[in-house]
Amino acid sequence: MSLSGASRANPTVKAILGGTFNPPHKGHIGAALKAADEIGVDHVHLMPCKLAPHKSVGVSESHRVKMIELCAQNNDRLIPELIELTLPSPSYTVKTLRALKEKSDDTICFFIGADSLYNLDKWYEWEHLLDYCHLVVMRRDDEKFLPPPAIQAWLDCHVANDKNVIHAKPAGHVVLTNTPLFSVSSTEIRDVLASAATPEKAGTPNSSNANLSNLWLEENVLDYINEHQLYKS
Numbered sequence: 001m002s003l004s005g006a007s008r009a010n011p012t013v014k015a016i017l018g019g020t021f022n023p024p025h026k027g028h029i030g031a032a033l034k035a036a037d038e039i040g041v042d043h044v045h046l047m048p049c050k051l052a053p054h055k056s057v058g059v060s061e062s063h064r065v066k067m068i069e070l071c072a073q074n075n076d077r078l079i080p081e082l083i084e085l086t087l088p089s090p091s092y093t094v095k096t097l098r099a100l101k102e103k104s105d106d107t108i109c110f111f112i113g114a115d116s117l118y119n120l121d122k123w124y125e126w127e128h129l130l131d132y133c134h135l136v137v138m139r140r141d142d143e144k145f146l147p148p149p150a151i152q153a154w155l156d157c158h159v160a161n162d163k164n165v166i167h168a169k170p171a172g173h174v175v176l177t178n179t180p181l182f183s184v185s186s187t188e189i190r191d192v193l194a195s196a197a198t199p200e201k202a203g204t205p206n207s208s209n210a211n212l213s214n215l216w217l218e219e220n221v222l223d224y225i226n227e228h229q230l231y232k233s
Contacts, residue, residue, distance in 0.1 A: 013166055014106040015039070015136070016081060018047045018093065021064050023225060024071050025189055025216040027182035032111050033077060035138045035177040039109065039163050045081035046071065050091035058190065059230050061085060070220045092124040097132035107170050108133035114140065118147055121154075130158060130173070134166045138179045145176075184216050193231040 017032040024046065032044045046068045048061070065082060072078040083103065084096045093110070100108055110133040112120075117137050120126050129135060135158075139145050147155060160166075160173040217225075225231065 012106050013041050013109060014045060014100075014104075015041045015043065015109045015111060016045045016047050016100075016133075017111045018049050018084070018096075020051065020186065021046065021048050021068055022059060022186050023064075023067050023189060023217065023221060023230070025184060025186060026218070027184045027216060028113075029071065029078065030182055031113075031138050031179040033075075034179045035111060035136055036077070038177045039136060039166055039175055041109065041166075043077050043079050044111075045079045047081040047084055047096075050084045050087065050089065063228065063230060067221050067224060070224055071218055074218050074220065094123070094125045094128050094132070097129065101132045105170075107166060109136045109166055109175070110134070111136045111138060113138050114143070114145060114147075118151060121148075121150055130171055133171055134160075134169075135174045136166075137174060137176050139176060140181045141178050142181050189216060190231045193225060 015032070015036050017028065019028060029044070029046070036042070036044050048064050048068060051061075065080070065085070068080045072080055083099055084091055087096060087099055097108060097110065100106070110129070112135065114137060117135075120129075123129070155174055158172070158174045160175055163175050163177075165173050166175060
């Protein structure tokens with residue numbers, strides 16, 4: 001349930017969803033929008049992560065950015081945030097958050113999934129993340145929430161029972177939200193696209209591309225993928 005209209009109008013809270021967005025799909029974006037509703041924030045900033053040169057994702061950085069921009073064209077609640085792509089390598093979340101705080105006084109809510117939370121102690125300088133943001137954990141409705149003991153002990157010190165804390169304090173807390181289960185991954189979508197029908201047949205009712213468009217990809221994103229022959233084997 002969304003919070004009060006007064007909280008939602010607060011312009012200083014910036015919700016950020018990071019990821020490779022390769023491609024961006026309704027699964028992770030839909031979950032982030034639901035989490036944003038729960039904490040009373042209108043907009044979600046989509047922040048593509050910077051990848052090491054040796055790590056191939058099959059498409060260029062410019063293609064990933066363009067697909068995010070196309071998602072934002074379809075939904076005025078989505079805003080591209082490209083700061084991490086401008087920072088020097090190596091890229092670490094804590095460094096990106098620090099750069100965001102240096103850029104503005106916005107309160108940052110950084111969204112992660114429960115699976116990322118379980119491995120948080122393996123992140124670079126993870127103990128300093130809350131110096132710069134509130135961490136918003138997107139738990140799936142139908143899955144048990146079972147963090148490892150070390151993470152649970154850390155959560156016990158930082159979890160906020162009142163979600164309004166993000167509108168009252170600039171950083172330092174973890175907020176747990178519940179989001180619907182979206183049973184799809186970017187890897188699965190790439191695999192389907194790699195073996196899908198040719199662009200000329202993509203509009204046929206039974207094509208894999210048409211199903212993807214209806215279920216997981218925005219139509220203009222799928223059109224862009226087909227136009228540039230992304231993910232084709």
